[in-house]
Amino acid sequence: MRVLICEDGAAAAQRTADILCASVANRPDAVLGLATGGTMEPVYAVLRNRIAAGSLDLSGVTTFNLDEYVGLAVTHPQSYRATMQRLLFDAAGLPPARCHLPDGSAADPVAEARAYEAAIEAAGGIDLQLLGIGHNGHIGFNEPTSSLGSRTRVKTLTGETRRANARFFGPDEEAPQFAITMGIKTVLETRACVLLATGPRKAAVVAAAIEGPLAAACPASALQLHPQATFVLDPAAAAGLKLRDYYETVHPGGGEARL
Numbered sequence: 001m002r003v004l005i006c007e008d009g010a011a012a013a014q015r016t017a018d019i020l021c022a023s024v025a026n027r028p029d030a031v032l033g034l035a036t037g038g039t040m041e042p043v044y045a046v047l048r049n050r051i052a053a054g055s056l057d058l059s060g061v062t063t064f065n066l067d068e069y070v071g072l073a074v075t076h077p078q079s080y081r082a083t084m085q086r087l088l089f090d091a092a093g094l095p096p097a098r099c100h101l102p103d104g105s106a107a108d109p110v111a112e113a114r115a116y117e118a119a120i121e122a123a124g125g126i127d128l129q130l131l132g133i134g135h136n137g138h139i140g141f142n143e144p145t146s147s148l149g150s151r152t153r154v155k156t157l158t159g160e161t162r163r164a165n166a167r168f169f170g171p172d173e174e175a176p177q178f179a180i181t182m183g184i185k186t187v188l189e190t191r192a193c194v195l196l197a198t199g200p201r202k203a204a205v206v207a208a209a210i211e212g213p214l215a216a217a218c219p220a221s222a223l224q225l226h227p228q229a230t231f232v233l234d235p236a237a238a239a240g241l242k243l244r245d246y247y248e249t250v251h252p253g254g255g256e257a258r259l
């Protein structure tokens with residue numbers, strides 16, 4: 001596991017964008033796994049700026065988002081499909097057929113989840129997966145006690161997650177109770193993954209994920225099993241790490257390892 005502690009939140013978003021851009025430079029038709037959440041928004045802003053400046057071309061990639069709410073029309077502004085369209089797909093000029101999200105309005109969400117897992121496999125798997133982390137350690141919508149062997153499926157969201165996501169919905173709307181999410185095993189099978197966490201409210205869960213026991217109670221701890229996992233943090237999110245000095249010695253300023 002690589003733990004990159006950057007100067008501040010903006011630097012952490014840049015660093016995450018740099019890793020994605022390097023993957024696309026290496027393989028212009030890369031299969032990218034994408035994530036939503038407030039933490040990711042600055043990353044997509046960096047990518048949009050690079051696209052506008054002509055230094056990034058995402059037109060050849062295929063994308064698979066981690067998750068989508070069940071029961072929300074794709075046209076709802078807070079559906080993850082609409083969010084991604086706004087944050088990246090429009091700017092990248094990506095045709096809808098190559099931007100995959102589970103269809104949360106499918107008549108049979110269980111079958112939709114199975115088909116999504118099969119579509120990832122048919123695309124040859126994911127080269128690079130972006131991840132955020134929930135306050136309870138969830139990745140995607142894999143809530144605590146999700147099986148470490150799980151694949152894309154329907155999950156019930158915890159009250160804590162619904163309260164955290166309520167901020168994106170209007171006062172007269174309820175945050176959805178169910179979602180289709182890639183499973184932990186799906187994420188572990190990606191060829192590389194990058195988890196971005198910023199701010200003091202993520203410090204405890206980041207420490208649990210990186211230095212705590214491997215446990216379904218903290219789904220992000222499963223990344224300890226991933227052969228190419230990178231955590232990109234700002235100092236506030238890194239504040240609970242016992243081995244912080246070590247990570248900063250190996251990756252000064254969150255840069256590449258000095259050998």
Ligand code: GLP
Nearest residue numbers: 036037038039132133134140141
């Ligand atoms: C949602 C998403 C996750 C994301 C999490 C954290 O629950 N499904 O993929 O990591 O929120 O969001 P934020 O970055 O807003 O804290």
